[in-house]
Amino acid sequence: MEKLYCLIRVAFQTKFAYIKAFWFNIFGTAVSILIYYFLWKYVFMSREELHGFTAVQMTTYVVLSRTLSSQFSGGINKEFAEWVYKGNIVVELLRPVHLAFNLFGKRLGEFFFFLLFKGIPIGILGTLLLGGCGPAGVVEFLLFFVSVLVSIGILFWIEVAVGIVSFFTLNTYGLAFTKSALLSILSGGVVPLFLFPESVARVLDYLPFAGMVTVPVYTYLGKYSIQEAVSFIGLQVVWCVLLGVLVMAFYQKAIKKVVVQGG
Amino acid sequence: MKRVSYCLRLWRAYLRVGFLTMTQYPADTVILLISMLVREASGFVGILAIVGVTGGMGNWNVYEVCILFSMCAVIEAIGQAFFDNVWGMDHMMRRGELDVFLTRPAPVFLQVLGQVTHFQAVLSLIIYVGIFVWAALQLNLHIGLYEALILVEYVIFGTMVNSGIYAIFNFLNFWIVQGEDIAVLVQTCREFVKYPLNVFPAAIQGFFTFLLPLGFVAYYPAMALLGKTTLPVELMLPAVGVFVVFLAFLVWRAGLRGYNSTGT
Numbered sequence: 435m436e437k438l439y440c441l442i443r444v445a446f447q448t449k450f451a452y453i454k455a456f457w458f459n460i461f462g463t464a465v466s467i468l469i470y471y472f473l474w475k476y477v478f479m480s481r482e483e484l485h486g487f488t489a490v491q492m493t494t495y496v497v498l499s500r501t502l503s504s505q506f507s508g509g510i511n512k513e514f515a516e517w518v519y520k521g522n523i524v525v526e527l528l529r530p531v532h533l534a535f536n537l538f539g540k541r542l543g544e545f546f547f548f549l550l551f552k553g554i555p556i557g558i559l560g561t562l563l564l565g566g567c568g569p570a571g572v573v574e575f576l577l578f579f580v581s582v583l584v585s586i587g588i589l590f591w592i593e594v595a596v597g598i599v600s601f602f603t604l605n606t607y608g609l610a611f612t613k614s615a616l617l618s619i620l621s622g623g624v625v626p627l628f629l630f631p632e633s634v635a636r637v638l639d640y641l642p643f644a645g646m647v648t649v650p651v652y653t654y655l656g657k658y659s660i661q662e663a664v665s666f667i668g669l670q671v672v673w674c675v676l677l678g679v680l681v682m683a684f685y686q687k688a689i690k691k692v693v694v695q696g697g
Numbered sequence: 698m699k700r701v702s703y704c705l706r707l708w709r710a711y712l713r714v715g716f717l718t719m720t721q722y723p724a725d726t727v728i729l730l731i732s733m734l735v736r737e738a739s740g741f742v743g744i745l746a747i748v749g750v751t752g753g754m755g756n757w758n759v760y761e762v763c764i765l766f767s768m769c770a771v772i773e774a775i776g777q778a779f780f781d782n783v784w785g786m787d788h789m790m791r792r793g794e795l796d797v798f799l800t801r802p803a804p805v806f807l808q809v810l811g812q813v814t815h816f817q818a819v820l821s822l823i824i825y826v827g828i829f830v831w832a833a834l835q836l837n838l839h840i841g842l843y844e845a846l847i848l849v850e851y852v853i854f855g856t857m858v859n860s861g862i863y864a865i866f867n868f869l870n871f872w873i874v875q876g877e878d879i880a881v882l883v884q885t886c887r888e889f890v891k892y893p894l895n896v897f898p899a900a901i902q903g904f905f906t907f908l909l910p911l912g913f914v915a916y917y918p919a920m921a922l923l924g925k926t927t928l929p930v931e932l933m934l935p936a937v938g939v940f941v942v943f944l945a946f947l948v949w950r951a952g953l954r955g956y957n958s959t960g961t
Contacts, residue, residue: 455875455878458878458881458882461882461885462881462882462885465885465886465888465889466885466888469888469889469892470743472896472897472898472901473744473747473754473892473896474747476754476755476896477747477750477751477754480751481751484750602724603724603725603728604722604725605722605724605725605728605729607732608725608728608729608731608732608733609728609732611732611735611736612728612731612732612735612736615732615735615736615738615739616735616739618739619738619739619742624739624740624742624743624746625742625743625746625747629746629747629749629750630746
């Protein structure tokens with residue numbers, strides 16, 4: 435536990451050292467929120483509600499979903515890939531803590547940084563400035579946080595998987611872009627999943643991706659009853675464990691293949 | 698004249714090298730292509746889903762939105778294919794790679810551009826052209842002399858505006874460290890012009906028309922094609938395109954004149 439704490443702290447401080455670069459990142463998120471805010475505002479000029487969403491709820495959805503999905507562009511897959519590319523992976527493999535544990539600590543540090551410097555400020559500011567609504571209730575609000583926390587587990591395993599793929603290719607840039615764009619679409623980060631064809635939307639609801647945006651935001655807005663929210667979060671946990679097993683198996687296979695370039 | 702033909706020969710040689718690089722790393726090529734497509738797709742899926750529910754966006758129907766989106770993507774793909782290395786300025790200056798080009802007899806900017814060509818973008822370009830043609834057929838778009846003129850102008854001057862603006866902001870690297878971040882900001886703002894600008898508040902429309910004229914990349918040409926405007930777009934496009942490139946040229950010249958290497 436102490437080890438984990440130290441890893442988290444180091445990652446947090448590293449991020450903090452580059453806080454200037456982070457302003458640009460925040461600006462990017464703000465732009466994407468504004469685009470969808472205006473698009474939806476236009477849509478709601480001619481109608482009262484859409485699929486049970488009012489204009490205010492949709493604004494909240496945009497703010498929260500864009501903020502949550504802005505995490506997809508970061509993540510430890512870049513660092514992981516860089517280790518492979520530069521050969522540092524050798525050192526990392528020799529460390530007394532497991533590579534996955536090490537990476538998880540880093541991921542958590544990044545997440546707390548995100549929460550403190552982006553998630554909470556943008557969530558509050560966006561809601562106040564653009565006129566969103568608060569959480570449906572205290573229980574919903576707590577469940578929202580639980581769901582976001584669990585989603586980090588899912589996101590972590592996906593990032594590790596993407597990182598492992600970089601064992602086989604050098605184009606980690608393309609991989610990272612593909613990851614973030616795909617996750618945004620599939621999780622409901624671009625538009626709510628109900629806008630997709632019904633059969634597609636139903637499948638996506640139960641895939642792990644929905645757990646990263648749709649489940650927390652729907653819970654926050656009270657679109658799910660408490661019971662539904664709890665069972666969806668349960669599903670997230672199942673996915674998290676399942677992905678963990680799969681990715682670790684993949685890792686064991688791939689790590690044997692590592693050929694580190696000298697130099 | 699001899700100089701021009703020399704430059705063209707050099708450019709062809711660079712393209713050849715770029716093509717060979719692409720075929721050397723097939724897996725990377727495929728990943729890059731997919732990433733290009735998926736990146737455009739995420740915005741496209743968003744607007745399509747919204748328009749699909751509401752039946753339209755402003756006075757733009759689904760097919761018109763497709764036209765606008767594909768036109769915007771075509772220009773970006775051309776930039777990615779042939780002018781992508783303006784994004785490498787930051788890297789080249791910090792590593793002192795630019796110094797190498799300064800010692801050679803060919804134009805420095807041509808050498809900068811020649812370093813990177815992404816032929817993958819040509820493939821994605823074909824897909825966007827396909828979307829454009831499909832949407833145009835659905836709309837029964839009449840392509841007369843005027844529309845053909847607009848299309849030709851749009852490809853030439855739209856690219857000039859788009860890549861010119863990227864270049865200007867990347868050239869800021871001459872004066873500031875990490876100027877690339879500002880260029881990325883500009884690229885982020887570019888997201889706005891993929892959507893019908895008239896949906897956004899007047900301030901944003903004005904911004905992308907007068908201050909950062911990215912609206913001329915696809916929005917105004919698309920309006921002219923679809924008969925949504927009475928503005929003389931066929932005159933505005935060349936004016937804005939030439940102006941942006943001229944500005945980029947001035948910034949480049951000033952930057953290169955004041956350039957002293959990183960000293961490594």
